[in-house]
Amino acid sequence: MKYPNTKKLILEKALDYFTQKGYSGASIRQIARAVGIRESAIYNHYKSKEEIFNAILAEFKSRTISKNILSDDLLEELDNPEKFLKDFAKKLVDHWNTEDEKKFIRLLLMEQFTKIGSKELSTTEYLTELRSICKLIFSEMIKNGIIKKLDPNFLADEFTAYLFLLRTEYMSGSNNTAAPRIYELSNRHIEFIWNSIKI
Amino acid sequence: MKYPNTKKLILEKALDYFTQKGYSGASIRQIARAVGIRESAIYNHYKSKEEIFNAILAEFKSRTISKNILSDDLLEELDNPEKFLKDFAKKLVDHWNTEDEKKFIRLLLMEQFTKIGSKELSTTEYLTELRSICKLIFSEMIKNGIIKKLDPNFLADEFTAYLFLLRTEYMSGSNNTAAPRIYELSNRHIEFIWNSIKI
DNA sequence: TATCTTAATGAACGTTTGTTCTTAAGATAA
DNA sequence: TTATCTTAAGAACAAACGTTCATTAAGATA
Structure with a gap:
């Protein structure tokens, strides 16, 4: 099984939820489900919710x-x-x-x-x-x-x-x-x- | 003991927290603590968090x-x-x-x-x-x-x-x-x- | 005085939160 | 081949969430 680009996908789905519910209103579990993985798997790519947020910001700032x-x-x-x-x-x-x-x-x-x-x-x-x-x-x-x-x-x-x-x-x-x-x-x-x- | 205007105070403190943390990020417990009462006492004045939000909106719309x-x-x-x-x-x-x-x-x-x-x-x-x-x-x-x-x-x-x-x-x-x-x-x-x- | 209403408490509820842990399977490199 | 790395699952955690409950005490009303 190939590794799909989960890391990127997490950012996309997280952005969707952040912009629909706000940072606090969006949960790791919802984001994970949208990506198609378990919430624990998220932490293989980002070490916290805040890091996901910052990664999104960094992408736009660039x-x-x-x-x-x-x-x-x-x-x-x-x-x-x-x-x-x-x-x-x-x-x-x-x-x-x-x-x-x-x-x-x-x-x-x-x-x-x-x-x-x-x-x-x-x-x-x-x-x-x-x-x-x-x-x-x-x-x-x-x-x-x-x-x-x-x-x-x-x-x-x-x-x-x-x-x-x-x-x-x-x-x-x-x-x-x-x-x-x-x-x-x-x-x-x-x-x-x-x-x-x-x- | 006089009844202080708790109802109004709840709205003020709720607005403070909503605008600092967003609606989702603000909790009933934090608001209650800021008012000086217990979270359960909030429900004597508003029947839900959403009702507090709507009450704030109504005040501004008026x-x-x-x-x-x-x-x-x-x-x-x-x-x-x-x-x-x-x-x-x-x-x-x-x-x-x-x-x-x-x-x-x-x-x-x-x-x-x-x-x-x-x-x-x-x-x-x-x-x-x-x-x-x-x-x-x-x-x-x-x-x-x-x-x-x-x-x-x-x-x-x-x-x-x-x-x-x-x-x-x-x-x-x-x-x-x-x-x-x-x-x-x-x-x-x-x-x-x-x-x-x-x- | 007796009754009603209001506003508070503190415990408890079921759920959700972010995060951690162990474990396992497939991919990669030696 | 073996060893290592990456990515996932699933269970579990303590904490926080919105809300409900029974109870209590103090004014208002009669």
């Missing part, structure tokens, strides 16, 4: 937005800034709409205040990378004289805030709004921002 | 934003729209910065995806009242010809989104940013919005 959404063909659109921003936002929405990302934002929202989550989870930290990318983009636009001279950090927040609200409402829970509608809202936001900052 | 932040003296500032919006945002921030409101948003974020919370808790529903107030305000401004003709629903969202991000980051968790700094950020946002929509 991922980066940049690689997923700042593709080369996107960067070539920089000469059409409004279209660039729209496509950038669209890629971000797509990324956030991923099944894995949706689960992670749920875990973040649920556990960021608890003892186990407060060490590693915070919305600010989660948005840090996106913020710095946006800041870079707007800084470049200012330098090239295509938008007004405003604080790029502030512009990054204005850009992000609306999308973050979209995400919180339509891309994390049961509120299953269709993707096209989200694109529509996102585009309208970009148009608003663009008309406010363009020279 | 409250309304309008009464707290749409005061008469604020409405008299409507002839100075930018100042009005700034003061409106400030009042909202103050309201959100209330100890009770902070606890509730935490409960909302934590339990909105769990079995017990999904029936009654949603970010969209929580923002509904604020949205409709904002919509009313912007509709009025459009009618009076002092701002551009844009979709008032959209303007309400743009107005709300940035403040919601501020709230999520600085007014719900351990990220204890001082109030003056939040006002500052809020004002800059209003100035940005105002310059974008004024005629």
Whole structure:
């Protein structure tokens, strides 16, 4: 009998239960049953429930937005800034709409205040990378004289805030709004921002 | 011996534990100890843990934003729209910065995806009242010809989104940013919005 | 005074929790 | 082949869980 990749499977099922019942509400036995093994077998792979939680966090921390959404063909659109921003936002929405990302934002929202989550989870930290990318983009636009001279950090927040609200409402829970509608809202936001900052 | 208001106290302590450990992570025994009574005494006031949770929700649902932040003296500032919006945002921030409101948003974020919370808790529903107030305000401004003709629903969202991000980051968790700094950020946002929509 | 209601106690219940232990079978390496 | 390593099962553990119970004592009501 081959060894199936139980270790990975435990993480997947644990994430499912953590995001449905919270860390405390999910039990080792339920997770084990979902994996198809006994609860004692779990401990051959992780030495505690907390270690499972931390392993999930480590997996997400190792991922980066940049690689997923700042593709080369996107960067070539920089000469059409409004279209660039729209496509950038669209890629971000797509990324956030991923099944894995949706689960992670749920875990973040649920556990960021608890003892186990407060060490590693915070919305600010989660948005840090996106913020710095946006800041870079707007800084470049200012330098090239295509938008007004405003604080790029502030512009990054204005850009992000609306999308973050979209995400919180339509891309994390049961509120299953269709993707096209989200694109529509996102585009309208970009148009608003663009008309406010363009020279 | 007078009867102390144990019923109310149970709700307060339960909310504390729910927002620190999640609904599942908080136990009747811990809550009872915090109140100063035995766990069995809890059941003289509420017939189950779930009933305590629902009682907390009911208390928050019965409250309304309008009464707290749409005061008469604020409405008299409507002839100075930018100042009005700034003061409106400030009042909202103050309201959100209330100890009770902070606890509730935490409960909302934590339990909105769990079995017990999904029936009654949603970010969209929580923002509904604020949205409709904002919509009313912007509709009025459009009618009076002092701002551009844009979709008032959209303007309400743009107005709300940035403040919601501020709230999520600085007014719900351990990220204890001082109030003056939040006002500052809020004002800059209003100035940005105002310059974008004024005629 | 007698009765009723309220709010508390402490023990007990059956269940579930996270975790540990021993044991065994298949995979791997010598 | 033998020896070792990995992964699983199943029983067991003490602790904690939500809840129920009979009992008690103190105000409220009559």
